[in-house]
Every structure is written in C-alpha cells, then in structure tokens.
Amino acid sequence: MRFNLKVPFAEKDxxxxxxxxxxxxxxxxxxxxxxxxxxxxxxxxxxHDAATAVPPKQQTQQSKTYVGSEYVEQPRVCDCPPWEECDKCRPLALSSRA
Known part of the structure; x- marks a missing residue:
C-alpha cells in the first residue's frame, strides 16, 4: 500500500x-x-493538506479572482498566441485593464 508523505526539502535526505x-x-x-x-x-x-494539493481553475481579472462556477473563459478574437497582444485582442486583454 502506498503512503504519501509531506517531506520538507531540508529533510529529504x-x-x-x-x-x-x-x-x-x-x-x-x-x-x-x-x-x-x-x-x-x-x-x-x-x-487539510490533501484539499490544497490541486488548486482550482481560476482567472484573475481586475483584482478579483474567479474560481469554480464563477470562472468564465474569454472568447478568442484572433489567432495570436495568448501571451501576446495584437490590435484585435488588446481591448480584451487582462494586462491592459486597470
């Protein structure tokens, strides 16, 4: 039987x-x-450790975190990579919101 452990890095040896x-x-x-x-x-x-092992899917927008049933994925408006902003997607980008 497998028994999982919570070992700090300093005690791994x-x-x-x-x-x-x-x-x-x-x-x-x-x-x-x-x-x-x-x-x-x-x-x-x-x-308690098992409950925090897998964080819920979340999205941060305007200093508020949406988790679980409140999470709404934003629609794609262009084909640029998600980490870049083009002229089409700039108005919807999270980094451009204050």
Missing part, C-alpha cells in the same frame, strides 16, 4: 535513508510496501 521514494510526476514523497510506517509519522500529511 533523512526520508530517503529511511526508504522513502520521490514521485516526480506527482511531486511528492511516498513509502510503498512497508508494514510499519511509524518512522515516517513526522512527515504524515494532514487531511
């Missing part, structure tokens, strides 16, 4: 010596296949 492994895809330390995980109890995540 300690956890690794005890047998913890790094999951690069999820960016989390874990222990797998150990019957006694009491040595890792100092790095046991709390239920």
């Amino acid at each position: 300690q956890a690794k010596k005890l047998g913890a492994r790094w999951d690069a895809g999820r960016k989390i330390w874990y222990v797998e296949g150990k019957d006694d995980v009491s040595a890792f109890s100092t790095w046991s995540p709390t239920p």
Whole structure:
C-alpha cells in the first residue's frame, strides 16, 4: 500500500535513508510496501493538506479572482498566441485593464 508523505526539502535526505521514494510526476514523497510506517509519522500529511494539493481553475481579472462556477473563459478574437497582444485582442486583454 502506498503512503504519501509531506517531506520538507531540508529533510529529504533523512526520508530517503529511511526508504522513502520521490514521485516526480506527482511531486511528492511516498513509502510503498512497508508494514510499519511509524518512522515516517513526522512527515504524515494532514487531511487539510490533501484539499490544497490541486488548486482550482481560476482567472484573475481586475483584482478579483474567479474560481469554480464563477470562472468564465474569454472568447478568442484572433489567432495570436495568448501571451501576446495584437490590435484585435488588446481591448480584451487582462494586462491592459486597470
């Protein structure tokens, strides 16, 4: 059974010596296949940590953050890359709003 850990960067070598492994895809330390995980109890995540692991989809506009059901994706008016502003999309760009 897999047991995820919340290991601070400064303590990663300690956890690794005890047998913890790094999951690069999820960016989390874990222990797998150990019957006694009491040595890792100092790095046991709390239920609150799991709720903040994946931030909600959000969009910032005029100093207000829209999250969840309030999130509205703005329609594309041109074919320029999203990080650039052309004459067509400049009036709708978030960076030009004050």
